Amino acid sequence: xxxxxxxxxxxxxxxxxxxxxxxxxxxxxxxxxxxxxxxxxxxxxxxxxxxxxxxxxxxxxxxxxxxxxxxxxxxxxxxxxxxxxxxxxxxxxxxxxxxxxxxxxxxxxxxxxxxxxxxxxxxxxxxxxxxxxxxxxxxxxxxxxxxxxxxxxxxxxxxxxxxxxxxxxxxxxxxxxxxxxxxxxxxxxxxxxxxxxxxxxxxxxxxxxxxxxxxxxxxxxxxxxxxxxxxxxxxxxxxxxxxxxxxxxxxxxxxxxxxxxxxxxxxxxxxxxxxxxxxxxxxxxxxxxxxxxxxxxxxxxxxxxxxxxxxxxxxxxxxxxxxxxxxxxxxxxxxxxxxxxxxxxxxxxxxxxxxxxxxxxxxxxxxxxxxxxxxxxxxxxxxxxxxxxxxxxxxxxxxxxxxxxxxxxxxxxxxxxxxxxxxxxxxxxxxxxxxxxxxxxxxxxxxxxxxxxxxxxxxxxxxxxxxxxxxxxxxxxxxxxxxxxxxxxxxxxxxxxxxxxxxxxxxxxxxxxxxxxxxxxxxxxxx
Numbered sequence: 438x439x440x441x442x443x444x445x446x447x448x449x450x451x452x453x454x455x456x457x458x459x460x461x462x463x464x465x466x467x468x469x470x471x472x473x474x475x476x477x478x479x480x481x482x483x484x485x486x487x488x489x490x491x492x493x494x495x496x497x498x499x500x501x502x503x504x505x506x507x508x509x510x511x512x513x514x515x516x517x518x519x520x521x522x523x524x525x526x527x528x529x530x531x532x533x534x535x536x537x538x539x540x541x542x543x544x545x546x547x548x549x550x551x552x553x554x555x556x557x558x559x560x561x562x563x564x565x566x567x568x569x570x571x572x573x574x575x576x577x578x579x580x581x582x583x584x585x586x587x588x589x590x591x592x593x594x595x596x597x598x599x600x601x602x603x604x605x606x607x608x609x610x611x612x613x614x615x616x617x618x619x620x621x622x623x624x625x626x627x628x629x630x631x632x633x634x635x636x637x638x639x640x641x642x643x644x645x646x647x648x649x650x651x652x653x654x655x656x657x658x659x660x661x662x663x664x665x666x667x668x669x670x671x672x673x674x675x676x677x678x679x680x681x682x683x684x685x686x687x688x689x690x691x692x693x694x695x696x697x698x699x700x701x702x703x704x705x706x707x708x709x710x711x712x713x714x715x716x717x718x719x720x721x722x723x724x725x726x727x728x729x730x731x732x733x734x735x736x737x738x739x740x741x742x743x744x745x746x747x748x749x750x751x752x753x754x755x756x757x758x759x760x761x762x763x764x765x766x767x768x769x770x771x772x773x774x775x776x777x778x779x780x781x782x783x784x785x786x787x788x789x790x791x792x793x794x795x796x797x798x799x800x801x802x803x804x805x806x807x808x809x810x811x812x813x814x815x816x817x818x819x820x821x822x823x824x825x826x827x828x829x830x831x832x833x834x835x836x837x838x839x840x841x842x843x844x845x846x847x848x849x850x851x852x853x854x855x856x857x858x859x860x861x862x863x864x865x866x867x868x869x870x871x872x873x874x875x876x877x878x879x880x881x882x883x884x885x886x887x888x889x890x891x892x893x894x895x896x897x898x899x900x901x902x903x904x905x906x907x908x909x910x911x912x913x914x915x916x917x918x919x920x921x922x923x924x925x926x927x928x929x930x931x932x933x934x935x936x937x938x939x940x941x942x943x944x945x946x947x948x949x950x951x952x953x954x955x956x957x958x959x960x961x962x963x964x
Contacts, residue, residue, distance in 0.1 A: 460528040468616035470514035476505035558749035559608040565599035604700035635721040648709030651755030655702035701752035711741025739769035767879035779821020820884035841866035861945030885921035922949030
């Protein structure tokens with residue numbers, strides 16, 4: 438992949454009055470989407486499929502798919518460049534009394550972002566660029582493709598007559614996709630009460646628009662009037678079950694000839710949004726000459742649409758209701774290759790202390806004891822939010838991450854506590870009826886709180902002019918205390934806020950812990 442980036446900005450500071458200063462600026466930052474150098478990028482349209490429009494680049498591609506090089510396809514990006522991205526910024530600083538003891542600051546700004554490379558991974562593995570087929574056998578090793586629809590697709594080729602295997606997985610882009618846009622603003626009041634005491638209160642907010650989300654274009658649907666059964670033949674069109682998902686897909690029912698080549702077909706969309714609001718209180722105190730104390734408290738809330746974030750952009754992993762983003766809107770979380778993390782921490786408290794050893798007059802004491810810095814911190818936060826889900830396809834749509842019905846007002850156990858106790862109450866949930874989705878919202882069950890005490894000891898030793906040796910020793914979770922991990926039952930990522938599978942035997946139990954005490958010692962020679 439290749440991406441060009443360009444930005445031009447201008448800024449000025451205007452002293453409106455002796456008490457009021459304004460900083461104004463704007464930035465021009467065009468959205469130049471990533472180019473996929475081998476052309477492994479494509480788009481899909483129901484209208485093109487209905488009209489029988491096929492690709493001129495790959496002659497065997499199913500109708501409705503267009504690739505880089507096809508007429509009207511935007512280059513090797515599949516997304517149009519956008520040159521109208523301007524980002525204004527404004528900052529105000531007001532000293533109401535003119536004595537430098539009180540300041541009121543406010544700001545507003547816009548900024549842009551673009552998706553990470555990993556989100557395009559599924560595109561690069563779709564036919565004909567990457568391919569796979571499942572042999573249901575028994576088949577002789579010598580001719581494993583003999584009874585497979587589409588035959589042998591090896592060797593993989595990018596030629597015009599490259600074969601397309603049935604049931605291919607596709608994640609498509611749209612030409613009108615927009616760059617993610619972030620609007621941020623804040624208002625802060627700061628006051629120097631005495632030479633040793635400083636306080637501030639800040640309101641911080643942000644609104645993120647054009648977040649990339651995905652949804653299915655070719656989900657499995659229920660065949661009207663057909664019963665829902667536990668098992669049925671894969672080719673059946675008179676029953677509904679998980680085995681005949683491919684036969685029940687939207688395109689298979691609309692156009693069986695083309696539908697057999699299209700399995701999961703998802704589409705990225707830049708319509709997602711998220712918002713964050715926070716109150717931040719801070720107190721700073723200088724105790725004596727060599728000790729300073731800081732404490733801050735954050736009360737915040739983050740809510741947003743479901744997004745695949747820093748993952749590989751997999752199919753059938755987006756919105757559960759393709760035309761209803763609100764159904765998957767919930768407390769903020771982010772997906773990564775290491776798991777899904779809850780970002781919405783309603784309350785966060787930090788306390789830090791830094792002490793420096795005095796400058797001793799005695800030469801020996803000065804050599805041994807002067808110059809040391811001891812820093813400690815205590816941090817506590819409320820738990821991130823979890824999403825109980827099923828590992829089975831109850832809706833029969835092929836979508837992953839389907840949620841249960843919540844039947845109790847409080848989803849937590851009566852006395853949630855440390856391992857191996859119950860945290861999430863299994864009795865608070867019930868399976869929805871076959872073919873339907875549950876009523877539980879995404880990221881709504883709070884996980885365990887978190888806290889930690891860390892400590893660091895450091896000193897710089899002067900060897901000679903322009904030569905210094907820096908020493909540092911650190912301890913994380915200094916007290917080696919137990920801190921609950923994520924309730925079990927699903928993928929864990931070392932913290933609260935991950936998906937938890939409802940149909941697990943140990944669902945809701947705390948069976949893991951966060952990191953034990955970790956100590957490290959480092960030295961750095963500076964010359």
